Amino acid sequence: MENQILSDEEILQMSLADSSHFAILVDRYEAPFLRKALGIVKKQEEAEDIVQETLIKIYRYGSNFKKQTGIEFKSWAYKILMNTAFTHYHKLKKNWENTEYMDAMFYEEEGPSINNDLAAINDAKATVSAIIAKMPEHLGKLLKLYYLEDKSYKEICKIEKVSITTLKMRLFRAKRLFQKLSTEI
């Protein structure tokens, strides 16, 4: 009962001294995090990896979290979740692009599983594209070029005719807006 009264911030501080308290935070956030991660990657195992990484990051960087007005543990935790999910999705996409296909015979046998992976990636891509479409054009375009089309900083600078510093700043703003919009979904 007592644990229900304790705030997330208090539990986090307690768990830094004694790791067993972290189980309370896992209980509170495991299911909502999984739901959110599933909304992005659409695959149970991938979503579980994201949730695991997120909760580990929360514990690892827990000492850096300082409660300030307007900054709640929940929003901080969700920000970590979204960043982790985004990085994970990016890795997944890269792995998929680097995959060499097997012989046609094996490929046909393995068809359904590969098609499922493809469907999951396409679904995630569609979700990301939907969020990007809600963003201002100049910011959405940058995210598309960098994350979906895998263009380098140099290439994007050339296309957009901006300096690297400006590009980095715009990308940072774009990512922040992306996170905000994705939490609203």
Added chain:
Amino acid sequence: MTINPMLKSKILLRVYIIWFLRRMVPLIAIQIIALVVALKLFANNVFISEVFQNAELVASDNFWNIFKYLVSAFLQTRFIIQIIVLLGLGIGALILRDLGRALMTYISTLKTKKY
């Protein structure tokens, strides 16, 4: 949506490892270094094999005699040696306490709790 029951255990095990490496390892390492220094000082000042030989001689009667012999040897030794022995015993106790604490935390971290 189904929640894998192993997920929580996996997370908590990794959290425990981080806690152990961050909190326990530096503490126990310092204690072990202090204990080694204390033992080295003790070995430099006391002819240990002689002490054990004497203890063996009195042990022929019973173990209570060994204890009495060790206490009297301790009381008759120089003050600095008494300090080193007490220091060694103290550090040893601290190491045992911290190892016990690490074990208890491991058990309670991985135990499924219902809140």
